[in-house]
Amino acid sequence: MTGPGSPPSRPGTAQPGRQPYGQGAARLSPLVLLIDPIRMLPSLFLPLMGVLVAGGFSPTSFGWAAFGVAGSVLYAVIRWVTFTYSVTADRVELTRAFVGRSVRTIPLERIRGVDITTPPLHRLLGLAVLKIDTGAGGGDAEGELDGLTMGEAERLRAVLLSRGPAALPHPQGSLARDHAGSDMPSNIGSNAGSGAGPGVPAFPAGTTAAHVPIPAAHVPEQVHARVPRSWLRYGPLSGAYLLTPFALAAGAVGLVFQWGDELGLTERNVRRAVEWVWAHPVLPVAVVVVLVLAMPLAGGIAYAIFNWDFSLRSRDGYLIAERGLVTRRAVSLELRRIRGYELVDGLIERWVGVVRLWAVVTGLGDSQTRGQLLPVTPRKFAAAVASEVIGPLSAPLRPHPPRARRRRLFRAVAPWLVTAAVALALGWAVVTLAALALAAVGIPLGLDRYRSLGHAYDGTRLSVRSGSLRRAQAVVERRAIVGWTVRQTLFQRSSGVLTVVAGVGAGSGGYLAIDTGEAQGVEFAAEVTPDWIRPFLSKPPS
Amino acid sequence: MRGPLRDPAHRVSRRAIALWLVEALIGFGFLVGGAALVAYWIGGSDWALVPGWLSDHAWLLPVAVAVVMLPFVIVEPLWRYAVHRWELAGDVVYARSGWLSREWVFVPVSRIQTVDKAQGWFERVLRLATVRIRTASHAGSSTIQGLDYEVAARLAEELARRAQELRDDAT
Structure with a gap:
């Protein structure tokens, strides 16, 4: 010690x-x-x-x-x-010499990103928590420095990030303005001047000899997107945080039980309380109704707290996404490792015309929160930001054959019809009616699932889309593909369709073009990577 | 089979049929055994939930399972032997597998990260081996089962050598 x-x-x-x-x-x-x-x-x-x-x-x-x-x-x-x-x-070395002595060494070239968060107490004191992401799947391999001054955190981030391989020149911000429609706020691609003052590191001479030093003063920080506060109203549409009231209620109940003894909560009292509630069944129903009514409001508030003043900037070959009201969180992603993006929208979001944007990054731990590039924003805006920061997709999605529609419909309706038949045979009227209702809902759902299906390739990036309640369109660079898997189940075979999976060493690993036509799907793979597929086609393409 | 993709050039070893048969038999044994256990449990209980005619003839359950599944035990290995094929051409591994459902995998050698040659207990007895080709993505990885040991060893060796030469770090 x-x-x-x-x-x-x-x-x-x-x-x-x-x-x-x-x-x-x-x-x-x-x-x-x-x-x-x-x-x-x-x-x-x-x-x-x-x-x-x-x-x-x-x-x-x-x-x-x-x-x-x-x-x-x-x-x-x-x-x-x-x-x-x-x-x-x-390397970075974190040394702890409390009882035993432990040194955690993180080689600088393994650093994939650096997150800076400022929880409220830290913020009061001008402190920050800096997390070093090594893409090792979280846990022990990551480094955490809890309690740096804000200036030191910014300085460290600049030092740690600029030590990676030389930054790529990233696309310029003019593109987004060309795409911008009339309803587009003019806050994409605006330039923030040269970074924050304390963030510019002073490089000691001689230490960067082996690398290309990034002249931090000459690479101005570029702001790709600032999400206006008025767009926070789209938050509840995403369905995220909607369960907040229930989570809060569950937390309160948990606290009562944890501190039960102090609050005079004995088994007898509990039983009495339960009996009392049982005698007044209106009360729990009212509570549930209140909680349900509170869902959009509380969900919206939680969303606003987490996504307050969301901004997306780039500097030194890194993208920095910053957000949060109480706790500010700044996540940095190495642009060099970004292979594409994913646009996700739910059913309601689609009606309103808003989407969420994620980056597809190689070797990113916790990609759900770290990879997020934009919260719920209008589709045009998100698409413009995605094509400015990562790259555009300039080909329309090709639809899948009508046989795919039949399969989507069958899968959305048939299980409920079977359930209804079984329930009818057993004489359960309520279940029968419920299953029939769900089967009826399945028709538009199945049709919508079919409409979502599509794939495209524009020479640089390929794209696949699927899903209805949660529709996701992935746009991935061709060079990120590490292999293809073509699958065909017995049922797909009888319908003459198959599923093509593009294996990508980033994001979720595989992106599916579901139920393409047999020739269509294989042609798609052959179009993207002709060298890998053409030799194995049964007849030379005309 | 007719379709947009031609058959890969090589079949797996004929002894793979025996391997798949043994595996199918083991699965069959577990299934029938499980059914017998369930039958024993149903027969011994007088739950209102289980109809009387069923608990009286519970022994029918494992028999029915056996009768239904037995053809598959015979058919699956033969069918698999017809489907499972592989090829290494133009520095791309092309492999087909499955029986009821099929899977075609294309893995370019330049994206291979590891090549494993593995032998299970039965494979050892049958002098067979499995070659596992891994890339950065599970969807771009391939497993070729039931290869003759010599063939598997040569393939793994060749793949490892070429992968070393062609290493492409774009991913």
Whole structure:
């Protein structure tokens, strides 16, 4: 265990001969010590109350409680003192020397992205949490620096990110304006000037010799999109966060049970309460109705809190998506690793004409939250941003054959008809009617599923689309494809259709063109990668 | 088969039929055994949920399962032998597999990340091997079962060598 007085840079932390990058081993901001005890408060509260109650609030018990508080503060101090981080020419090292000594080494070229979040307490003190994403599937391989000053976090991000392979020149922002329709707000592609002041790193001479140094001052930060606050109204349409009221209610119930003893909650009282509720069945029904009515409102509020002032910028070959009201979160994605994008819209979103945008990134852990490029925004805007940042798809989707429609319809209707028949045979009238109703709903659903199907290739990118309740269109670069799988089930065979899966080493791994015609599907694969498929066609194409 | 794709050039080893037969028999055994267990349980219970005629003739269940499934045990290995084929041409692995449902896989050697040659217990007895070709995506990965050991070894060797030469890191 290191005493509080030990020097910040200890022998052995940085390897001899390795030039420390920036300063040597550094500590987190001492301000984090103000946050730690507050964060421990909830877990300390019960034991402390227990000590006080057990001691009958005597002076001794207060003494013990004070001892406990002092102990936890001391623990926080020791943890702070014994944790250091250093960035050398080729790696980040996080050293923890509390009881044992552990050094986590993250090679700089393995860093896929750097996230900066500022939870509310951190924000008050001007601190931030910096997470290093190595694409190793989360967990232990990632690095976290909880409690850097905002300036240091920005500086570290710039240092860590600029150390990756040289940034690609990214597409210019003029494209979006050409695409812009009349209802397009003029906030795409506007230039924010040269980055935030503290974010521009000062490169010590000699440390970047092997790499192309990125002249940070000459690459102005470019703003691709700022989502206006008025678009937050689209949030509830996405269906995300709609269950917020139920989650809150469940959380409250959980708290009651957890602290039940303190609140005088005994088994007898519970039973009495249940009996009372049983006698007044209106109450739980009313509660459920209130919760359901609260769904769009609470969902909208939760959405607004998480997606407040969403902005998408690029700098030094990285895309930075920043969002959040209470906790600001800035996720950076290496442009070099982006292989395409995915446009996702639900049924209601489609009626309103809004979509969500995700990036398809190789080796990205937690791509659901990290890969998000835009929250719910109008389709035209999202498409313009996607083609500006990643690249356009300039080919219309080709529809799949009518046999595919028959299959979609059958699959949406038949299971419910079977259920209805079985229920009818067993004499369950309610189930029969419900199943019949669902079968009826299945008709438009099946038709819509068919309308969603499509695939396209424009010479650079291919695209596939499917789904109805959640429709997703993926647009992926040709060079990202690592192989093809063509599948045909017995039923597909009798309908003369098949499913073509483009294997991509990014995103969800495979993108499906469902129920293409037999020749159509194989032709699609052959069109995208002729060298791989043409030799195996049964007859040379005319 | 008629279709837009021609048959891959090579069949797998004829001994693969035996392998698939053994596997099918094991599956068959589990299925019939499970059915017998369920029958035993139904026969012993006098639940109102289970109709009387069923619990009285519970022994019919495993018999019915056996009668229905037995043809498949015979047919599946032969059918698979007809479908399973593979080819390495123009630095692309082209393989077909399946029986009721089929799957064609195209994996360019330049995108291969690992090549495994694996032998299970039965495969060892039958001198067979499985070649697993992995890329960065599960949808671009291929498994060729039931190859003669010598053929599998040569294929794995060749693939590993060519993959080394053609390594393409675009993904």
